[in-house]
Amino acid sequence: MTEHQLLLRLQQLDKQSAVLEEQRQRNGLSAYEGRESRLREELQAKSARCEQLERELAHGQAELAGLEQEIVSLQRELTRASGYDIALVQNRLTPALARKGTLEEELLQVMLELEELPAQLPPLREGLAEVQAELEEARPEEQERLEDLNLRLQMYAQERLMVVEQLPPTLVVGYQKTGRIDEIRQGRCRCRLEIPDHYQRQIRLGHGWVCASCGSVLVQTLTP
Numbered sequence: 001m002t003e004h005q006l007l008l009r010l011q012q013l014d015k016q017s018a019v020l021e022e023q024r025q026r027n028g029l030s031a032y033e034g035r036e037s038r039l040r041e042e043l044q045a046k047s048a049r050c051e052q053l054e055r056e057l058a059h060g061q062a063e064l065a066g067l068e069q070e071i072v073s074l075q076r077e078l079t080r081a082s083g084y085d086i087a088l089v090q091n092r093l094t095p096a097l098a099r100k101g102t103l104e105e106e107l108l109q110v111m112l113e114l115e116e117l118p119a120q121l122p123p124l125r126e127g128l129a130e131v132q133a134e135l136e137e138a139r140p141e142e143q144e145r146l147e148d149l150n151l152r153l154q155m156y157a158q159e160r161l162m163v164v165e166q167l168p169p170t171l172v173v174g175y176q177k178t179g180r181i182d183e184i185r186q187g188r189c190r191c192r193l194e195i196p197d198h199y200q201r202q203i204r205l206g207h208g209w210v211c212a213s214c215g216s217v218l219v220q221t222l223t224p
């Protein structure tokens with residue numbers, strides 16, 4: 001192979017490797033993983049909310065029972081009270097009744113939410129199990145895809161080493177700097193620098209040449 005051919009092969013290998021590398025970076029499972037984590041988070045949040053509501057309900061019901069007892073005994077006290085005592089008992093009864101009203105309102109809200117929320121959990125659990133199963137099913141395929149990519153990348157890397165070994169270091173370094181390989185046009189580089197005759201002859205023979213001005217690597221033609 002001439003330097004010219006080796007250089008073009010080197011560039012081709014780098015381009016193909018870049019494409020494969022990009023494919024390797026792409027996660028074939030991300031759509032499943034995204035759905036899985038969204039469902040899991042929703043399920044966790046709703047389960048936690050359910051538990052909180054149940055605690056609130058139990059706590060509120062206990063408070064309500066206590067209040068009701070207190071109200072009954074205050075009302076009994078009121079029937080027996082006379083004079084100034086009536087006002088004293090009334091002063092305790094009024095806030096107790098008000099608190100009972102608020103509490104009943106709060107408990108009603110809790111119960112309404114508890115009527116709806118738990119029913120949402122089973123479909124979420126099912127959806128989560130489904131997407132987890134899909135994820136497990138897709139995993140071996142993704143593994144295979146990555147292994148295949150790795151294998152091809154290794155092959156390219158090995159061939160690249162062989163190509164590089166056959167090229168003069170100045171050409172490799174020059175190519176590495178710009179990544180640019182250009183063909184010579186009417187004795188000039190793309191940057192308009194005129195190439196000395198001696199090097200033009202070399203290039204025609206299949207050698208490469210690094211432009212002293214713009215750093216492009218010059219070859220006779222880009223057609224392989």
Ligand SMILES: [Zn+2]
Pocket residue numbers: 189190191192193211212213214215216
């Ligand atoms: Zn140039």
